[in-house]
Amino acid sequence: MASIVNRPNRHRWVQFVDTNGKRQTLRLGKVTKKNAEEVARRIEILMSAKISGDSIDGSTSAWIRSLEGKIRDRLAKLGLVEPRAKRKLLGEFLDTYIEERTDVSQGTLDTYIKARKNLIDHFGREHRLETITKADATKWRVYLKTESNARDKDRKWIADSTARRRTGKAKQFFNAAVEQGLIDANPFKHLPSTVHANEKRQHFVDRGIIDDCIKAAPDAEWRAIIAMARYGGFRMPSECTTLKWSNIDFAAGRMTIHAPKTKRHRSGGRRMCPLFPELRPYLEDLYELAQPGDEFVIPWVKRASNLRTRFEAIIELTGHEQWPKLFQNLRASRETELLGIYPAKDVSSWLGNSVPVAMKHYAMARKEIFEAAALKPTGTMPEGASPPAKKSEAETEADAKQNPKQQATAASGADEQEQKKSPRNAGSLQENAARLHSEPSGMMGDTELESVTSTMSTKHSPRASLDDRGS
Template sequence: MASICNDPNGTRRILFVAPDGKRKTIRLGKISKRNCEAVKHRVELLLSAKITCHALDGDTARWVAALEPPLAKKLAKVGLIEDREKQERALLGQFLTEYVAKRINVKPATREVWSQPIRNLKEFFGENRVLDTITEGDAEDFKLHLIGTGLASTTIHKRLQFCRTFFGNAKKRKLIPENPFENVNHKAIGVKDRQRFITREDTERLLEVCDPTWRVIVALARYGGLRCPSEVLSLRWQDVYLPKCRMIVRSPKTENHGKDRREIPIFPELFPILRDAQEIAPDGAIYVIGGNYRDKANTPQGWRNINLRTQFERIIDRAGLTPWPRLFQNLRSSRETELLADQHSIHVVADWLGNTPSIAIKHYLQVTEEDFQRAIKGSKRDAQSGAQVAQKTTQHRHAGVRSNSQESPLKRDTEATSAKRCETQPVATKDFSGGQGIRTLNRLPGT
């Protein structure tokens, strides 16, 4: 792709053909052949990235960033790199503001979540920090800063994940040579540590102390597996078909992924609660959950729990139960676990609850007490079966030492059974002349 030209006066040049088809020359002056070949190699890598529109590899990007101004200017002149004098170095605050503004494909709730790590970055580095001066060591210090603020491990894990996304975008735009957060991680507390299976008995205790509105909210989350508040408060009466035992669930969370709704069965546990709610619903009611819950929860910044969590904790306390982590999500998680225990296929259950099998396994499915009980019962049956086999084997071994003149009962029973099973039965056979013939064969029944 590139070649070296040695001039008579001892200077060297690198020749190559640019993507526009024009021949370009980089005059290196009097340098060693070894150094010239090293520059030629980098020129070929830069040229390849230009032709294929791919980002530079990390090593080449670092080489470009460390270039002395004279050589950098020569490479910029032939169009292989950006002119440092013309290129404006991006500032952290400005970049983050522009990044959020450009992401028109995300929901307001996502922007709200992003605001937290963005605030942390601006506070730690300063808004006027030049983006390409942030190193991997700086990113590691930022992680330690988050740990020092007392944030939960899961929160730190998520915020570092967002930082990788931000700086990964900066790398794609060639504002930085490499992502300083690429290898900076923090172990999050496992989802399993925050999972709780809400039993049917506890659910019924909750429903007994609920008013009519909260009976529907709890039932939709626990027996319908709906996300709360977004899906529960978005459910419309026109989407509930009680005669067919089906309903349409509108999902604001997944609509950007082409899955704005899904159809699910109205499960037997949910049917009477929806039927009773429909009977007392005012004329012209649009949403299943009335009142002003939806207006308060569906804010310009996205769906909020408003006072749902606080009110639900009061209901849990009235039912004599102890609040569990992730109040509403564990209701949904319990339902998905329960449906799989009822022998529904995982792809069917995932479709009903609006997630994927991999997400269901990682974030929702739980090991319940019933799983242990079934395993214990199965172990007892296996143990009893093994004991019976051992007993029969011992009996047969003792029978084998008797006198050979006495016929073995096992052999006699086997012969009798074989003789009984082998019966003479008429069998229809095909007559190859075109008719049907009947012949008698000795065969075992069922063959």
């Protein structure tokens, strides 16, 4: 049991017997009796925990974190608390952590940098790491969701999925701080960080719309880019930038795709994908235009290329409305189509994701499939039963007379939908495409994008090889 010894000039000591049976004295200096009693009580808790092997309570952990100077060092020397690590400032710690992560891709580093900015904008670079509490982390999460959007001028809030990703990075930073002994516990541990699919932003892009976009594209390269995204299921632009002519085997009907996103997976980021018939003609056309010695299929597409802005301009030429998650929904639309035809295991291997990821983030429920399931039996009908039949013209006409207002509303909606499907300037698509082609290629920042065989070293083309062409 710890006892308090009163010394001259209101100085006080706390004396106790350690686990080895030796009397120890902790000199507190000039403190109040109440403070000395608190120290004595905490020492008794620490001694009891050390003897029994139990963990200490949260309030005692917080009390230890608040200790400074000789008292903390003395308790550490007695083995009652962990040695005091070097105190670090938030900005210094985050900078060091990111600089040392040379094992991750540039895309991952970009997510670290964004999360670091959110933390520093809220806490400040000079904020001491160990003073951030669980309550502080909760306040940061509120700030993150409501005020941290620096990209969009019209709104300060960010999407829940983005907030969860940034929170996950904050957890990662502070887990590292715990491992380094800079803090005792992760104050962000309790915050939600699991990312869920946002069904409101899922959108199946019909083939008719994509075909209009391809017609409005300014050149063969852009026609291939759009086809690769929608009919090849490529991650854009990362998998487009790495595709080489040597990765395409026209004779065998297959492609070897290199995915930077999954480069550190067991597959090494390589996967074998069929050369889908919908995609083949656009790659063949581009192959005919390639120059001898050309290595990459789309050589000008780099990570910084302004792919999104150019594609938005093409969609505008068609008169169709732009859909959310521009390129990712093209990939998701292709995966949804393929999952309706081929086994999920095969489709996921072609497009470079797992079956659970495909189901959670890519596969979409389609209205036409739902309607077909209500009409088309999946097996033998029960005896005496017959499949539902479509309404006759007479029944349809009777329904229209029964509720003409509803029918008129439906017709109006159908007309509006048909108008959306048809380009505003169908007759001038090629003219507008030529005008778009005359504009110089821009440069782009981040795009919202997201594996398993060896690379094809040679390609077999149904047409003449590059080396055999006339110079």
